[in-house]
């Protein structure tokens with residue numbers, strides 16, 4: 001990248017953190033540029049530049065699940081420049097995932113794309129990135145997403161099209177109502193009941209039945225629930241699932257701790273609603289271990305290391321006769337749009353992460369009466385709303 005262009009972009013990034021001034025210094029000093037050898041394939045001759053900067057997402061509501069609550073989520077935004085195009089990626093780092101901004105940026109600094117002649121060499125690049133260090137799945141996802149966005153832009157086609165997917169087949173996304181007082185739950189339900197077709201409710205704590213009843217005072221929309229490992233007794237969990245089924249619940253995520261796989265398998269055998277794995281799985285290598293214990297899996301790009309491995313997980317799950325769901329973290333429209341690009345393949349989508357923040361960086365995935373609408377633009381089709 002030209003020095004002048006770099007400075008222009010740095011200035012834009014500086015503007016982007018006006019809401020979080022403490023990050024400004026780190027953006028200026030932490031931004032990294034890696035240059036690669038000239039590309040020789042696909043008729044392109046540019047260089048790949050990997051850049052990244054920390055960006056703190058501000059949540060519109062304090063987010064509470066069975067085990068924690070928080071008001072912000074750290075992310076690291078990744079950009080890969082090539083041939084005048086910029087692919088965008090994102091590492092979302094909610095504390096429960098076990099990764100942080102410093103570790104993510106340290107990982108990204110180690111990534112050297114100079115050995116690759118073209119961003120089209122996805123399999124080689126992502127296999128290499130996976131070997132740079134163990135773990136660090138959000139950082140790996142960020143690179144994967146940026147490369148997919150970049151390739152789409154270079155081809156001049158939306159990513160979903162390159163993946164062979166029909167944008168008319170995107171599902172509705174559920175919208176999550178976090179644990180809160182009945183008054184706030186009532187208010188949140190009123191706010192979203194007209195805009196969404198499925199609501200997701202966090203359960204697995206003492207007041208969860210009251211929460212469901214409060215929502216049911218307002219709307220009869222289908223519900224999905226997520227216990228986040230909150231139930232430890234399988235019979236109690238089954239009784240609860242029967243009650244939830246009567247309340248119009250269509251699916252339950254991770255009812256019991258991942259350490260209680262045999263109990264989960266028993267629950268799956270007896271449950272009136274499908275049981276999906278979330279905390280029990282991260283990546284492809286985890287899937288054989290949960291075979292037979294769940295009806296379906298919830299795939300999240302920040303855990304799967306991105307789109308490429310998510311597709312492999314999807315193929316495995318379908319081969320095993322399992323259902324599929326796509327989830328997300330609190331993320332900007334960058335990572336949510338990346339996940340939504342795969343959504344024509346799934347039974348449930350829980351891709352509301354961008355709707356839960358007040359300082360999104362991009363215009364990307366849209367909603368029409370609760371259904372995900374993919375932008376008809378090259379790559380992820382993101383528009384930088386700070387420009």
Ligand code: MG
Nearest residue numbers: 226253254278
């Ligand atoms: Mg979950």
